[in-house]
Amino acid sequence: MTKERVATIRLTLLFLAVMVSLGLSFWLTSLNLRFVNVPLHTMMESVVAILSLLVAFFIYKFDEGDSRFDRYHALALSLIAIGMLSFFHAASPEHSVFVWLYVMGRILGSLLLLSLFLPERQLSTPIFRALPYGVIGVSVSIAVALLFLSMVLPASELNREFNIWEKWANNLSALFFFLGSLVFFRHYRREYQDADFYFGALLLLLSSASFYFQFSHLWDGAWWYWHFINVCAFGLILYYYIGYFDEQKKQWMESKIDEERIKFVATFEQAAVGIAHVAPNGSWLRVNHKLCDIVGYSREELLALTFQDITHPDDLQIDMGYVNEMLMRKRTSYKMRKRYFHKNGSIVWIDLSVTLIWKDESTPDFFIAVIVDVGEEVNAKEALQTLNAELEHKVFERTAALQNTYDEMEAFTYSVSHDLRSPLRATDGFSQALLEDYGEKLDETARDYLSRIRAASQKMARLIDDLLQLSRQTRTDMKPQTIDLGSMARKITAELSTQEPERAINIIIGEGLNAYADPHLMNVVLTNLLDNAWKYTSLHSHAVIEFGSMIENGEIIFYVRDDGAGFDMAYVDQLFKPFHRLHSAQEFLGNGIGLTMVNRIIKRHFGRVWAQGEVEKGATIYFTLGLNSKNQSTQEH
Amino acid sequence: MTTKYILLVEDNPDDVLLTRRALTKGHIINELRVMEDGAKALDYLFGKGEFKGRDTADSPGLILLDLKLPKVGGFEVLEAIKTDPFLKRVPVVILTSSRQEEDVVRGYDMGANSYIRKPVDFEVFVETVAQMGMYWLMMNEAPTE
Numbered sequence: 055m056t057k058e059r060v061a062t063i064r065l066t067l068l069f070l071a072v073m074v075s076l077g078l079s080f081w082l083t084s085l086n087l088r089f090v091n092v093p094l095h096t097m098m099e100s101v102v103a104i105l106s107l108l109v110a111f112f113i114y115k116f117d118e119g120d121s122r123f124d125r126y127h128a129l130a131l132s133l134i135a136i137g138m139l140s141f142f143h144a145a146s147p148e149h150s151v152f153v154w155l156y157v158m159g160r161i162l163g164s165l166l167l168l169s170l171f172l173p174e175r176q177l178s179t180p181i182f183r184a185l186p187y188g189v190i191g192v193s194v195s196i197a198v199a200l201l202f203l204s205m206v207l208p209a210s211e212l213n214r215e216f217n218i219w220e221k222w223a224n225n226l227s228a229l230f231f232f233l234g235s236l237v238f239f240r241h242y243r244r245e246y247q248d249a250d251f252y253f254g255a256l257l258l259l260l261s262s263a264s265f266y267f268q269f270s271h272l273w274d275g276a277w278w279y280w281h282f283i284n285v286c287a288f289g290l291i292l293y294y295y296i297g298y299f300d301e302q303k304k305q306w307m308e309s310k311i312d313e314e315r316i317k318f319v320a321t322f323e324q325a326a327v328g329i330a331h332v333a334p335n336g337s338w339l340r341v342n343h344k345l346c347d348i349v350g351y352s353r354e355e356l357l358a359l360t361f362q363d364i365t366h367p368d369d370l371q372i373d374m375g376y377v378n379e380m381l382m383r384k385r386t387s388y389k390m391r392k393r394y395f396h397k398n399g400s401i402v403w404i405d406l407s408v409t410l411i412w413k414d415e416s417t418p419d420f421f422i423a424v425i426v427d428v429g430e431e432v433n434a435k436e437a438l439q440t441l442n443a444e445l446e447h448k449v450f451e452r453t454a455a456l457q458n459t460y461d462e463m464e465a466f467t468y469s470v471s472h473d474l475r476s477p478l479r480a481t482d483g484f485s486q487a488l489l490e491d492y493g494e495k496l497d498e499t500a501r502d503y504l505s506r507i508r509a510a511s512q513k514m515a516r517l518i519d520d521l522l523q524l525s526r527q528t529r530t531d532m533k534p535q536t537i538d539l540g541s542m543a544r545k546i547t548a549e550l551s552t553q554e555p556e557r558a559i560n561i562i563i564g565e566g567l568n569a570y571a572d573p574h575l576m577n578v579v580l581t582n583l584l585d586n587a588w589k590y591t592s593l594h595s596h597a598v599i600e601f602g603s604m605i606e607n608g609e610i611i612f613y614v615r616d617d618g619a620g621f622d623m624a625y626v627d628q629l630f631k632p633f634h635r636l637h638s639a640q641e642f643l644g645n646g647i648g649l650t651m652v653n654r655i656i657k658r659h660f661g662r663v664w665a666q667g668e669v670e671k672g673a674t675i676y677f678t679l680g681l682n683s684k685n686q687s688t689q690e691h
Numbered sequence: 692m693t694t695k696y697i698l699l700v701e702d703n704p705d706d707v708l709l710t711r712r713a714l715t716k717g718h719i720i721n722e723l724r725v726m727e728d729g730a731k732a733l734d735y736l737f738g739k740g741e742f743k744g745r746d747t748a749d750s751p752g753l754i755l756l757d758l759k760l761p762k763v764g765g766f767e768v769l770e771a772i773k774t775d776p777f778l779k780r781v782p783v784v785i786l787t788s789s790r791q792e793e794d795v796v797r798g799y800d801m802g803a804n805s806y807i808r809k810p811v812d813f814e815v816f817v818e819t820v821a822q823m824g825m826y827w828l829m830m831n832e833a834p835t836e
Contacts, residue, residue: 467791468789468791472758472759472787472788472789473759473788475788475809475811476703476705476706476788477705478811479705479706479709479788479809479810479811479813479816480703480705480706480709482811482812482813483705483709483712483813483816484705484709485813486813486814487709487712487813508812508813511811512811512812515811515812519790522790
């Protein structure tokens with residue numbers, strides 16, 4: 055049904071109703087009834103007062119700023135005057151005053167309604183906007199004035215007949231209300247706004263009530279009838295507002311739902327991951343932009359395909375397995391990494407997460423699939439794997455090269471120890487044979503030469519042995535354990551004392567000299583250090599050799615000290631180099647390999663070694679051991 | 692007690708000469724038979740090759756074995772001796788230049804009776820050989836055949 059027809063029907067029905075009620079009122083007048091009920095009257099006028107003020111309030115609350123506000127504003131002013139004065143009217147006990155209050159309410163209200171006919175420009179001036187307060191003030195003033203002036207006012211009725219002023223005042227307000235209603239009905243015919251129809255109806259009913267006033271007598275049937283019309287007029291408005299608020303609420307809820315829907319669509323469409331709804335048979339139902347991007351198809355192309363069409367055959371079986379498990383309710387979701395075929399034929403690696411939505415207990419509705427492009431990740435992983443493989447290959451190659459070098463060195467060492475010694479043995483042996491067999495035929499010089507040949511061969515043999523030992527110390531496996539260096543030192547010095555019991559040496563060995571180190575290698579270290587101390591004190595008649603430890607900065611420092619020949623600190627750097635000696639072989643025997651070996655062994659224990667000395671005052675060799683049982687165990691794990 | 696001969700397996704003629712001299716000086720008078728390589732030593736011991744028909748029951752009283760030998764190495768010779776039910780009773784002394792720990796261990800593991808490293812100092816060598824010969828040939832009680 056068109057709005058025009060609804061409007062026509064509504065207006066027609068309304069006018070018919072007014073006409074019928076006109077007839078009804080005349081009939082009621084003729085019955086000459088009388089029914090005095092003050093509380094009922096008070097209640098009716100109170101309802102009118104409350105509803106008129108409420109409607110005015112609604113207008114200001116909900117329609118301000120609306121294009122229709124000007125005419126509603128005029129109506130609101132009118133309703134405020136009616137409402138305010140209706141309160142006083144309802145509350146007033148005296149007949150005379152309460153009729154006048156009613157009449158003043160109607161005439162003031164209808165006069166204010168005439169502002170409908172003012173130009174719009176004026177209606178929107180600030181003064182006009184302040185008018186509601188003015189109207190309240192004026193209404194209260196009139197009411198108060200009427201209460202005080204009741205003495206001078208002409209009697210409102212005589213034998214329940216209203217006086218002529220009151221009748222004509224009501225007729226005038228009936229006219230103004232009628233004009234007002236026409237304005238609203240005209241707007242209604244133009245704009246089909248329900249509010250215009252209901253406000254028009256309100257004014258038309260108020261108009262008809264004012265019109266009946268002249269035919270009624272106080273408390274008679276017609277009088278009650280137009281009071282009833284008044285209440286009906288506001289009841290109609292109440293009915294409109296109930297519908298209006300209901301509508302507003304519905305619209306608000308719909309807009310909320312719309313907002314949510316828009317958000318969800320945006321989430322789906324603009325997500326940075328591919329999202330799709332997939333039918334239980336695998337065809338795409340709905341796909342988002344990102345998914346189209348990932349696989350290179352347009353939306354329309356993709357919707358014509360199934361996921362099986364673009365899945366790599368090697369992954370399809372696993373995927374279908376999951377899908378079937380979901381359809382059989384064996385699982386509620388699954389995740390997998392798989393390959394799609396891009397439209398251009400290339401492979402796209404993706405991470406897929408799928409859940410299934412059920413229409414009811416037994417009917418699957420659709421799958422929700424979330425697709426993340428992991429091409430870069432997969433490529434990076436592959437690159438890393440390639441790199442690792444290359445690295446491993448390189449490590450393998452280098453280890454092999456190192457092993458090769460090591461093997462060669464082993465062979466070399468073997469050869470040195472075996473082959474180099476043979477000629478030396480021959481040299482020494484045959485020199486000796488010459489000395490023994492032909493000694494008497496040789497002169498002193500020749501025999502001396504032969505002895506020198508022998509001495510040189512033997513020295514070379516020792517050198518070879520030392521070299522071999524040096525290389526062996528750095529290559530043997532270390533088996534570190536907690537050892538007592540003190541008792542080790544005591545054994546070594548006891549041995550030395552046995553070899554040279556004539557030496558007067560005071561040996562001081564500290565207590566609790568425990569260390570975590572390789573016992574064999576530490577034996578080599580202590581043997582060398584104590585040997586040196588023994589050796590370099592040999593030119594002194596009395597000597598002190600000390601082995602002890604001290605703690606500095608939380609680190610244990612071991613030392614071997616003697617008061618022997620010592621050395622010049624200027625040459626301290628040469629002390630730990632192989633075959634460097636600070637003393638001649640005539641002075642002290644040895645070939646300068648001892649401290650080199652000590653240095654290497656200490657370094658293998660992650661320790662440090664250093665020396666301090668002074669010529670003819672003695673020397674001290676300090677060393678630390680970097681290993682401890684704790685970090686050793688972490689190295690092993 | 693029969694005076695058995697000593698079998699020296701040594702390729703270096705200098706060493707052969709020196710060993711012979713050392714034995715003499717150490718008063719070891721047992722006959723010294725020399726094999727210049729491992730293959731020849733095995734042929735000799737097992738009566739094969741050029742020694743075919745030799746009475747293998749005539750076994751040496753002591754074998755002095757160098758490790759570094761041409762053709763067949765010292766360890767192979769040692770293995771052949773020590774796996775032979777008869778020859779394994781003959782004491783074998785490894786007499787070599789090598790002092791590699793691995794060699795020493797391997798030698799003993801394979802049943803060598805002694806491991807002696809030839810010293811460069813000839814006087815020490817004489818002393819060592821004399822002691823060794825004294826021990827294995829005179830003091831040590833060999834099983835009677």
